[in-house]
Amino acid sequence: MLQSRFSQMILHKKKEQTAIKxxxxxxxxxxxxxxxxxxxxxxxxxxxxxKQTAAIVLDRSPxxxxxxxxxxxxxxxxxxxxxxxxxxxIAWILQDAQVDFIVSQMxxxxxxxxxxxxFLDQPSTEETIDDYSQFAGNPLAYVAYTSGTSGNPKGVMVxxxxxxxxIEGLAKRIHFEGLHRIACFTTVSFDIFFVESIAALVYGWxxxxxxxxxxxxxxxxxxxxxxxxxxxxxxxxxxxQLLYNYDSQLASLKSVKILMVGGETFPDSLLTCVKQKTNAxxxxxxxxxxxxxxxxxxxxxxxxxxxxxxxxxxxxxxxxDDTLRPVPTGQIGELCxxxxxxxxxxxxxxxxTAQSFCQLPENGMFVYRTGDFVxxxxxxxxxxxxxxxxxxxxxxxxxELEEIEHNLQDHPAIERxxxxxxxxxxxxxxxxxxxxxxxxxxRDSELRLWLKNRIPDYMLPxxxxxxxxxxxxxNGKVDRKxxxxxxxxxxxxxxxxxxxxxxxxxxxxxxxxxxxxxxxxSPPAETTLMELGIDSLSFxxxxxxxxxxxGFEFEDRMLDYRxxxxxxxxxxxxxxxLKKCI
Numbered sequence: 001m002l003q004s005r006f007s008q009m010i011l012h013k014k015k016e017q018t019a020i021k022x023x024x025x026x027x028x029x030x031x032x033x034x035x036x037x038x039x040x041x042x043x044x045x046x047x048x049x050x051k052q053t054a055a056i057v058l059d060r061s062p063x064x065x066x067x068x069x070x071x072x073x074x075x076x077x078x079x080x081x082x083x084x085x086x087x088x089x090i091a092w093i094l095q096d097a098q099v100d101f102i103v104s105q106m107x108x109x110x111x112x113x114x115x116x117x118x119f120l121d122q123p124s125t126e127e128t129i130d131d132y133s134q135f136a137g138n139p140l141a142y143v144a145y146t147s148g149t150s151g152n153p154k155g156v157m158v159x160x161x162x163x164x165x166x167i168e169g170l171a172k173r174i175h176f177e178g179l180h181r182i183a184c185f186t187t188v189s190f191d192i193f194f195v196e197s198i199a200a201l202v203y204g205w206x207x208x209x210x211x212x213x214x215x216x217x218x219x220x221x222x223x224x225x226x227x228x229x230x231x232x233x234x235x236x237x238x239x240x241q242l243l244y245n246y247d248s249q250l251a252s253l254k255s256v257k258i259l260m261v262g263g264e265t266f267p268d269s270l271l272t273c274v275k276q277k278t279n280a281x282x283x284x285x286x287x288x289x290x291x292x293x294x295x296x297x298x299x300x301x302x303x304x305x306x307x308x309x310x311x312x313x314x315x316x317x318x319x320x321d322d323t324l325r326p327v328p329t330g331q332i333g334e335l336c337x338x339x340x341x342x343x344x345x346x347x348x349x350x351x352x353t354a355q356s357f358c359q360l361p362e363n364g365m366f367v368y369r370t371g372d373f374v375x376x377x378x379x380x381x382x383x384x385x386x387x388x389x390x391x392x393x394x395x396x397x398x399x400e401l402e403e404i405e406h407n408l409q410d411h412p413a414i415e416r417x418x419x420x421x422x423x424x425x426x427x428x429x430x431x432x433x434x435x436x437x438x439x440x441x442x443r444d445s446e447l448r449l450w451l452k453n454r455i456p457d458y459m460l461p462x463x464x465x466x467x468x469x470x471x472x473x474x475n476g477k478v479d480r481k482x483x484x485x486x487x488x489x490x491x492x493x494x495x496x497x498x499x500x501x502x503x504x505x506x507x508x509x510x511x512x513x514x515x516x517x518x519x520x521x522s523p524p525a526e527t528t529l530m531e532l533g534i535d536s537l538s539f540x541x542x543x544x545x546x547x548x549x550x551g552f553e554f555e556d557r558m559l560d561y562r563x564x565x566x567x568x569x570x571x572x573x574x575x576x577x578l579k580k581c582i
Contacts, residue, residue, distance in 0.1 A: 019201065020062045021228065022209040027062050032201075035066040037128035039103070039120065040074055044129060046101050048116040052138060055079045055094055056188070057104040057111065060212050063120050064188065065197045067103050072160075072198070073132045077140040079155070082189040083108055086453050092152055093145050096348060143347055144191050144289050147391075147399045147459065151406030155347035158191070162292035165340035167199045169312035173297050174283060179257055181206045182232040183225060185215045185239065189456075190396065191289050192263060195234055205232070218246035218540055219556050229255040233280075236263035236396030238537060241270055245540040246559075250277040260285050262294060263396030265384065266306040267424075275301070284308060286384065289398070290356065290368045291315070291341040298381060307381045308374070314340040318367060319376050324360050332385050335374040336360065336367035343368070392421045394428060395536075397458045404432060404461065407454045408447065413440040416470065418478055419461065420487070429533050431487060432461035435470065448530065462533040465490055504550065504574050508567055511545040525568035534561055552577045 015030035043051065054071060056078050058064040071078040079097045081090055083104075090111055094102070101116040109117070118124070141160045148154040182205050184196035200207050208228045214220040221243055225233070233256045235243070240261055244250060253259070256278065262285025274282060286308035287295035296317070298309025311317050316338035319327050327333035345353035356369050373385040390401045401419040408417040417434045436442060444464040451460055471482035505525055513519055515538050534542070539561035543554050552574070564570040 018206045020065060020207045020209055022062050023211055032062070032066060032069075034128065035063065036070045036073065037130055038123070038126065039063075039067050039070040040129040040132070041125055041127045042118045042120070042123060043070065043074065043076070043101070043103065045124060046116050046118050048101050050100050051076055053077045053079065053097060053099050053140075053143070055081055055097065055099045055102045055104075055112075057081045057083050057090070057102060057108050058120065058188075059083060059105065060188070060209065060215075062209065065201075065207070065209070067120065068194075068197060069201065072141065073135075075132075075135045075138040075160075077138055077142060077157075079143045079145070080188045080193075081145075082187050082456070083111075085189070085456055087111060088454050089153070089456065093155070096152070097143055097145075097155055098348075140344060145189070146289050147397070147403050149400045149402040151403055151410075153403070154349055154352065156289045157344040157347055158289070158292055159342075159344055162341050162343065163194070163198070165314050166292045166294070166312065167202050169314065170195070170199065170294065170297075171203065172313055174258060174260070176203065176232065176258065179231040180204065181208060181228065181230055182234070183228070183230040184209045185221065185235065187215070190263075191293050192234060192285075192396075194293060195260070213557070216536070217556060217559050218242050219559055222247045222252035225252040225256070226254065231255055232258045232260075234260040234262075234285075237261055237266050237270060238264065238395040240274070241267075242537050242540060244270070244273060245537060246544065250274065253278045253280060256280045259283065262286060264393035266300075268305055271300060271306055286382075287341075288337075288368070288370050288372075290343045291337045291370075292343065295337050295341055296382060307377065307383045309381050311337070311339075312341070316365065316367075317376075317382060318360060318365065319374055319382075320360065324358070325362055329376045329378060332373050332375050334388060335370045335372045335382065337370060338365050338367045342366070390419075392428070392430075394421070394430065395458055397456075399430070399459050401430070404430065404451070404455065404459060407451055408432060408434060410454075411442070411447065411450050413437055413442040414447075418467075418470070418480070418483060420480065420484060422484070422487070423533075429462035429535060430459075431463045431465060431533075433465045433467045433470075433483065433487065435467050444531065445528070462535055463531060504578070505567065505571050507546065507549060508542075508571055508574065511542045511549065512567075515541045515545065523567075525571065526566050528566050529561055529564055529570070532567075536561055546574060550574065550578060552581050 016028050018026045019029040019032040020027045054076050056067050058067060068078060079099060081093055094112055102112050103118055105121045106119045139159050141158050141163045143155040143157050145153040145155050182196055182200050184207050186193040186196055197207065208230055210224060214224050257280055259280040260283045266284050282300045284298045284300050284306050285294040287293055295315055296308045296311050298307050300306055318336040319333040320336055321327050321333055345357055359366050371388050371391060373388055374382045375385060377383055392399050392401065404419045405417040408414055413436055415435045415437050417432060419430055419432045421428055422431050423429050447464055465487055471479040512532060516533065543559060547553055
């Protein structure tokens with residue numbers, strides 16, 4: 001179905017119509033189809049026993065999107081992997097997914113020595129494939145790896161049927177008529193990327209593909225949105241907050257007519273700001289990877305508080321108690337989803353699949369248990385309440401806190417690790433507590449490096465807190481409420497006072513304390529931004545405040561908190577920028 005829909009759309013398009021715009025270059029649908037056909041030929045020439053499952057490990061580029069479309073047309077299950085992931089994680093995914101071959105670039109060849117591969121930057125042929133009817137059917141579209149409780153990610157097997165149902169259903173629930181230009185800011189490892197790529201091409205839209213720098217830099221995001229006159233935009237609340245922190249009037253959304261927001265809780269305060277500053281129709285999107293991207297939609301344009309709305313076509317919703325029986329309207333229960341959206345389960349995890357995908361006892365309906373608490377409102381809309389476990393959503397990513405804990409406990413100096421989420425929805429961060437093996441010393445920077453080599457950057461804790469004695473409940477489990485109080489106490493103790501050791505240090509501390517809404521006393525200039533819990537969102541607010549207070553401007557490339565390890569490094573940069581203004 002996906003292949004025929006895309007092929008029919010190509011036939012009705014003018015060959016010169018733009019399919020993808022990237023770094024100022026316009027690439028037509030004719031170019032895209034030729035690129036897809038050439039990649040398909042490259043794949044057909046790979047020497048391997050079977051071609052059922054393949055990994056895609058490519059930098060952000062039009063060729064990456066073409067490779068995905070080639071896989072769909074050849075009916076090959078693909079595993080999208082962000083090349084920025086730690087090498088250990090990439091290796092684990094490749095092994096678990098049991099891929100037959102890999103589509104990549106030469107610079108990533110050391111990641112997967114011994115696995116049959118084709119490298120798009122070193123093509124072996126200019127020939128193409130034009131007839132895809134020769135390829136046998138494969139029910140799986142892709143396997144998306146998400147955070148897992150065991151210490152390793154788990155692969156969600158998404159079907160072609162589910163993907164086709166999503167693409168058809170989304171267009172029925174949101175009226176895109178007359179609009180044709182969408183921005184693509186999402187990373188390929190996050191399944192909502194396929195709204196901005198696969199669905200966009202099936203609909204015949206033009207994709208404004210952000211580069212690696214553009215997708216993470218709010219100034220460049222705003223510039224791209226304005227210059228390209230983007231009409232359709234999909235963002236997580238965190239990414240929308242990042243843009244708002246830089247562009248407080250949201251002038252960058254002037255051309256946006258449809259704004260889809262999802263992946264985590266949509267704060268009331270952010271919704272109010274967006275409604276006041278844009279004329280776009282605002283939609284709240286909800287859906288776990290196990291139910292193919294988005295499963296429910298709510299238009300919030302005229303609502304005061306966000307809800308997650310009603311299901312897309314061919315999807316059923318069930319609000320149940322602990323025995324999987326329905327609860328009355330208005331009562332809180334676990335959300336279960338059924339219908340064409342359901343994934344085929346978890347790759348190589350039959351036990352976990354049986355726990356999450358099951359039948360309801362009263363009607364035998366086969367459902368996925370989301371683990372999300374909701375209530376059904378009298379209007380028929382669903383309201384999200386919270387999680388029933390230790391899974392959190394951060395910057396749109398689903399994170400199992402146990403995966404972070406398992407990876408830190410592998411460190412030889414660590415005895416126990418407990419991860420917590422702290423802060424409000426718009427300033428949420430992960431705090432990782434740990435206790436050491438006696439007589440072994442370890443620095444926070446060492447622990448961060450240990451984790452950085454094992455988990456993606458979006459999962460890295462903002463703070464590390466050593467705990468000498470963990471509090472326990474009467475039944476012997478770690479008392480998380482008491483642990484939160486212990487962390488607050490340690491934070492309140494602050495740092496020993498130090499006089500400013502470098503230029504503009506006090507102004508920087510004032511900005512940090514104002515944005516973080518927390519008093520740190522007068523810590524040393526060598527204090528790391530990580531220790532202070534500063535992330536991409538808070539850093540932009542700090543940068544904007546410093547620009548307003550001191551009368552200078554950060555360079556575009558420097559609007560990235562990862563470029564400044566300590567307060568001293570930030571102070572040195574601010575000082576140098578101010579000298580240029582003299």
